[in-house]
Each structure stands twice: as C-alpha cells, then as structure tokens.
Amino acid sequence: MAKTKAAAPRKSTAAAKPVRKAARTVARKVTEPKTARRLWLSYPPEHIKEPVIWQMSQRFPITFDIRQASVTDKIGILCLELEGASKDVEAAITWLRKVGVRVEPVELSALES
Amino acid sequence: MSSQHSSSPSHGATSHTGFMKALKCRECGREYPLTATHVCEFDFGPLEVAYDYDRIKRTLSREVICQRPQNMWxxxxLLPVAGEPTVGxxxxxxxxxxxxRLARRLGIRELYVKNDAVNYPTLSFKDRVVSVALSRSVELGFKTVACASTGNLANSVAANAASAGLECFVFIPHDLEQGKVINSLVYGANVIGIKGHYxxxxxxxxxxxxxxxxxxxxxxxxxxxxxxxxxxxFEIQEQLGWTIPEHTVxxxxxxxxxTKIHKSYQEFSKLxxxxxxxxxxxxxxxxxxSPITTAQKAGLDFFKPVxxxxxxxxxxxxxxxxxxYALKVMKETGGYGDDVTDDEIREGIQLLAECEGIFAETAGGVTVGVAKKLIASGKIPKDSSAVLCITGNGLKTxxxxxxxxGETxxxxxxxxxxxxxLNQDKTQLLQA
Structure with missing residues (x-):
C-alpha cells in the first residue's frame, strides 16, 4: 500500500500537481491559527432592524453561535461566539465596530479599579 | 521578571469543598464544578458560588462568630474557601x-459610615475580594496570580500575593500615574503597562x-x-447589633x-x-x-455602555x-440610583473629612454626594437610618x-x- 501511494505521483507529473496543491491547501488550513471569541454585542436603535449578523457571515468565512439575545426598540443585546481563522474573526469584529455595533468580551470589565 | 508562563495548577475542584456546593449560572441555573471558571458554557451567563445553607445553619451562629478573631474570616x-484561609x-x-455630625449636615436622623478606607493591608475594600480570590487560588493549586487594574485592585493583588509568596502579574494602562505604579511595584509584582485604549x-x-x-x-x-x-x-449587620440597615448607599x-451587600443581607436573614x-x-x-444610575433613573433593565x-x-x-444585576437589586429593594459631578464629589470628600475625620478617595465622595441628594429629595427619608459604604482611602487620590x-x-x-x-479678618482667612 505504501509503495503504491508513493509511486502514484511519479506516473504523471500533470496528475501529481493538483495533489500537491491540495496538500498545500490542507496544510495551510491546518496551520492557520484558529480562534473562538465569546462576545457581547450591543446595537444602537438605528441598527436593530438591520440583519447585521447575516451581513457579517456573508463577508467573512466564520461561524457564529448565538447564546443569548434581547432586543427592544431601544437597544439590541446579543451574546455570541465567533469561530474561525484568527484574522477573519478579528476582521469581522473590526467590521462590526465600523458599522456601529459595540463589541465587548463576555468578561466585560476585566480592567478594574 | 519570570519567564515561566504556566504555574501548573490543578485547575480542578478539590475533593473537600467546605460549605460550597457548586458554581451556578446566574442566568440558567446550570451547575459547574468548583474550578477556576467564570461563565456558563451554554449561555455565557456569569457563574456564582452556591452554598449548602442547611449545613451552614447547623454550624454558624452569633455565638460562634463572636468567639472568632475580628477579621472578615x-x-x-459563607465565603468561598474549602479550608482555612491562607491569604489575607x-x-x-x-x-x-x-x-x-455628618448626619446633622445631611439632615438625617441616624447615619453610619462603614470605613474601608482603613482596611488592611492596602487601605481599600479590594483587600476583601483579593484575599478570598487568592486563598481559593492557592487551594486550586495556582502559583501565579494576575489582574488588570487602574489602581486599588493592582495594589491589593500585589501586596497580598507578596505576603503569600505567589508570583504576580499586574496589567495596567501604560500611562497610569507614577504613584499608583509604585504602589504595585514596591511589592515585587511584575507590572506590565499596556499601550492601548480600554x-x-x-x-x-x-x-x-x-x-x-x-x-x-x-x-x-x-x-x-x-x-x-x-x-x-456581614460586618455592617453584626456591628449594628445584628440588624439590617434600612438604607445602604x-x-x-x-x-x-x-449586589453582594444585598446577598449578605439575604444570607444572614436566611440563616x-x-x-x-x-x-x-x-x-x-x-x-x-454613570451607565447604571442613568438606566435606573430611566426605568430601564439594561444599561448603555459609556x-x-x-x-x-x-x-x-x-x-x-x-x-x-445591580439594577435588579435596586428595583427589588426599592432603592434608587443617582450620580454626582466632579465638584460634588470633591464636596462629598470634604464634607466627610470635616465632619468625621475620615479622608475617603473619590469613590467615597461619590457615595456621600449621592446620599446627600437622596436625603434632600426624600428618597431616603429624613427620619430614617442609613449606612454609607466608604471603599478606599483619600491618600490614594x-x-x-x-x-x-485651601492653602497653608x-x-x-x-x-x-x-x-x-490670628487677628486677620476671619473671612480673609477662610478665603486664603
């Protein structure tokens, strides 16, 4: 079995290339640092009717998991977990802040007096 | 500074848990082992210590408490340690x-000041929470303790960690006043200044x-x-002759x-x-x-960050x-929230100092200033009794x-x- 596997790429250079490419892709995905962030999101009233989380999921390749939500006509509060490549999660958080959503870790006031 | 990152703690609940039962989610009530964890895995709600009150009731009495040394232990x-405290x-x-004298100035029948400005060892109420956290940390096998702080907490963690021989990391904003930095460095803590906003x-x-x-x-x-x-x-109730004050600010x-002072009144009542x-x-x-008092005055159940x-x-x-949770307690007990300006804070500090000889930090000025407002508005009735909680020493601020x-x-x-x-006009003296 090992011999057959090792020999296979040598049969055709053309056939071997995609295999190597795929391997490289997998390797990149595996080594890319992953992260999961637990966050409180607060929406100002003007964003309450906008599908902000859906928009975020369309822009960034991350998963979200909503754990708590409270929406009134004055404020929207959402507790969720974002998971994905670190750079994508950070980019999503930056985007959320840019559109006016306040983002805090679930720990909230880690910095005390 | 030590480069060691891990202190190899057990992180697990000890087999003996004293009078604690579990950590319990304040939102959904799910229970967790008594480890170093703080949020519920399901709804990310905060965890709180649950106790075996039946056992405590059989053990704890006024007589037992009175026979013990005069400290918080x-x-x-009713504190979350499995055995004897080891820190603080x-x-x-x-x-x-x-x-x-302050009661007369504020126009209330009876007034008490709970003076944590002289708490041991770092002159703030933070020594209470830190000594509990570090005692429990030792029980869970930690060798390194840490906090992020802008002042009192950093000082207390550094001092109490030093006394217990624990490695200590304190994270502060990099532009914090020199005095506050020295108050942590002197205890040998690793003080890390972070260049960034809140x-x-x-x-x-x-x-x-x-x-x-x-x-x-x-x-x-x-x-x-x-x-x-x-x-x-607990101390307020015992020092008032085993009674709960009508009003606490x-x-x-x-x-x-x-929320925890409220819980202490509930627990003593229950027991x-x-x-x-x-x-x-x-x-x-x-x-x-004033995110909390603004919400309270507007009758909201949530606050907007500021x-x-x-x-x-x-x-x-x-x-x-x-x-x-603070909003919830005020609502449940019929309490009010209010806030004071920087000038009113200074006035509150001076009032407490001149009337009672107690020099409180700015937070104390906030408490006195708000009490004055609540009494003046009748939200704390003039014929009632109140306790003001003073949390830190004026020498810190x-x-x-x-x-x-004034000047010398x-x-x-x-x-x-x-x-x-001496013969100068008195008005001139006061103005000087």
Whole structure:
C-alpha cells in the first residue's frame, strides 16, 4: 500500500500537481491559527432592524453561535461566539465596530479599579 | 521578571469543598464544578458560588462568630474557601462609625459610615475580594496570580500575593500615574503597562486569562473574588447589633459590591442571624461614568455602555459586568440610583473629612454626594437610618483634591506674626 501511494505521483507529473496543491491547501488550513471569541454585542436603535449578523457571515468565512439575545426598540443585546481563522474573526469584529455595533468580551470589565 | 508562563495548577475542584456546593449560572441555573471558571458554557451567563445553607445553619451562629478573631474570616462558612484561609487573614472588620455630625449636615436622623478606607493591608475594600480570590487560588493549586487594574485592585493583588509568596502579574494602562505604579511595584509584582485604549486592555486580559494557567482574580476567579464583598455586609449587620440597615448607599463600578451587600443581607436573614426586615440599597456613580444610575433613573433593565470621564477613576467602568444585576437589586429593594459631578464629589470628600475625620478617595465622595441628594429629595427619608459604604482611602487620590482645599498660611517663626495672622479678618482667612 505504501509503495503504491508513493509511486502514484511519479506516473504523471500533470496528475501529481493538483495533489500537491491540495496538500498545500490542507496544510495551510491546518496551520492557520484558529480562534473562538465569546462576545457581547450591543446595537444602537438605528441598527436593530438591520440583519447585521447575516451581513457579517456573508463577508467573512466564520461561524457564529448565538447564546443569548434581547432586543427592544431601544437597544439590541446579543451574546455570541465567533469561530474561525484568527484574522477573519478579528476582521469581522473590526467590521462590526465600523458599522456601529459595540463589541465587548463576555468578561466585560476585566480592567478594574 | 519570570519567564515561566504556566504555574501548573490543578485547575480542578478539590475533593473537600467546605460549605460550597457548586458554581451556578446566574442566568440558567446550570451547575459547574468548583474550578477556576467564570461563565456558563451554554449561555455565557456569569457563574456564582452556591452554598449548602442547611449545613451552614447547623454550624454558624452569633455565638460562634463572636468567639472568632475580628477579621472578615469570622464568617468563613459563607465565603468561598474549602479550608482555612491562607491569604489575607487579617483583612476586614473595619470600623462602623456612627456619624452624628455628618448626619446633622445631611439632615438625617441616624447615619453610619462603614470605613474601608482603613482596611488592611492596602487601605481599600479590594483587600476583601483579593484575599478570598487568592486563598481559593492557592487551594486550586495556582502559583501565579494576575489582574488588570487602574489602581486599588493592582495594589491589593500585589501586596497580598507578596505576603503569600505567589508570583504576580499586574496589567495596567501604560500611562497610569507614577504613584499608583509604585504602589504595585514596591511589592515585587511584575507590572506590565499596556499601550492601548480600554477596549484593547480588556480584550488582552480576557485572552491571557483564557490562554495561561494563571489565576486572573477578576476573570477566571471572579465567582470567588466577588463573594469577598459580602464580608462588608456581614460586618455592617453584626456591628449594628445584628440588624439590617434600612438604607445602604453603595458606590458602583462594576456593580458587584452592591449586589453582594444585598446577598449578605439575604444570607444572614436566611440563616436566622438577623431578624428579616425590609431594606433598600441605593447605588451611587459619578456623572462622568454613570451607565447604571442613568438606566435606573430611566426605568430601564439594561444599561448603555459609556466612555468614562470623571475624577472618580476607581469607578470608571463604562461596561459594568454586574450592571444588570445591580439594577435588579435596586428595583427589588426599592432603592434608587443617582450620580454626582466632579465638584460634588470633591464636596462629598470634604464634607466627610470635616465632619468625621475620615479622608475617603473619590469613590467615597461619590457615595456621600449621592446620599446627600437622596436625603434632600426624600428618597431616603429624613427620619430614617442609613449606612454609607466608604471603599478606599483619600491618600490614594490626593491629586483630585489638590488646589481645592485651601492653602497653608506661612509665617516667620515669631509670635508677633502668628498673632497678626490670628487677628486677620476671619473671612480673609477662610478665603486664603
């Protein structure tokens, strides 16, 4: 079995290339640092009717998991977990802040007096 | 500075858990082992220590408490340690001062000041929460403790860690005043200045707490840490002759102290240590950082985060972790929230100092200033009795009063000049 596997790429250079490419892709995905962030999101009233989380999921390749939500006509509060490549999660958080959503870790006031 | 990152703690619950039963989610009620963890895995709600009150009731009585040394550990069954405390064994039992002169100035029948400005060892109520957090950290096998702070908490963690021989990391904003930095460095703590704004410091600390095997007192140790505040409430009740005060005014940063004083009144009532009576707990904030009192006055159940801008730095938390629960306590007990400006804070500090000889930090000025407002408006009736919780010493925030308390009268060393000074018009003297 090992011999057959090792020999296979040598049969055709053309056939071997995609295999190597795929391997490289997998390797990149595996080594890319992953992260999961637990966050409180607060929406100002003007964003309450906008599908902000859906928009975020369309822009960034991350998963979200909503754990708590409270929406009134004055404020929207959402507790969720974002998971994905670190750079994508950070980019999503930056985007959320840019559109006016306040983002805090679930720990909230880690910095005390 | 040590380069070791992990202290190899057990992180597990010890087999002996004292009078604690579990950690319990304040939202959904799910229970967790008594480890270094702080949020529910299901709804990310905060965890709180649950106790075996039936066992405590069989063990704890007024007589038992009175036989013990006068420190916060005389109520140890109601504090989250499995065995004997190992850190901060002399903390607490600060004076409850009957403040008659201040009562007359504020126009209330009876007033008391719970004076944690003289708490041991670092002159703030933080020594209570820190000694509990570090004692529990030792029980869980931690060798390194940490916190993120702008002052009192950093000083207390550094001092108490030093006394217990624990490695200590303190994270502070890089531009913090020199005095506050020295108050942590002197104890041999590793002090890390973070170049970033509040949000970034907050995020970094949450990440460090998640990644390293350290006891972060107000992050992964928060359920234990917060319970230490109850001791202030236990002492108030005992010092008032085993009664619950009608009104208690508490300053709010995260809002945790207010909720825990309420819990202390509930626990003593439940255990029959005091006669269950009605009580009201009022919250005090600085106008420059008043997310909780603004929500309370608007009749809201939630707060909107704010960017702090006040001289009361020790209360400057724009996103208070226990804000929601503090609002709930005020609502349940019929208490009120109010806030005071920087000038009113200074006036409150001076009033307390001149009437009672107690020099409180800016948070104390907030408490006195708000009490004055609540009494004047009738929200605390003039014929009632109230306790003001003073949480820190004025020597920590001298800069807030500089230029606002008058000046010295300098003379040459002879009697003639002194008598000339005495004979000056009194108004002139006061203006000087």
């Amino acid at each position: 005389r109520y140890r069954e 064994r002399q903390v607490g039992y600060t004076p409850l001062v009957k403040a008659d 949000d970034e410091v907050n995020r970094l600390c949450a990440e460090i707490a998640g990644k390293y095997g350290w006891a972060f007192v107000n992050v992964n140790m928060r359920p234990y840490y917060a319970e230490g505040s109850k001791s202030m409430g 508490v300053c709010m940063a995260s809002g945790s102290l207010l 029959g240590l005091v006669e269950p009576t009605k009580w009201k707990i009022h919250g005090a904030q600085a106008t420059g950082c 960017k702090p801008n006040t001289i009361a730095k020790s209360l400057a938390i724009g996103t208070p972790a226990d804000g929601f 001298i800069e807030a009063m500089a230029g606002h308390v 009268h300098d003379i040459r060393p002879n009697l003639r000049e002194f008598e000339a000074l």
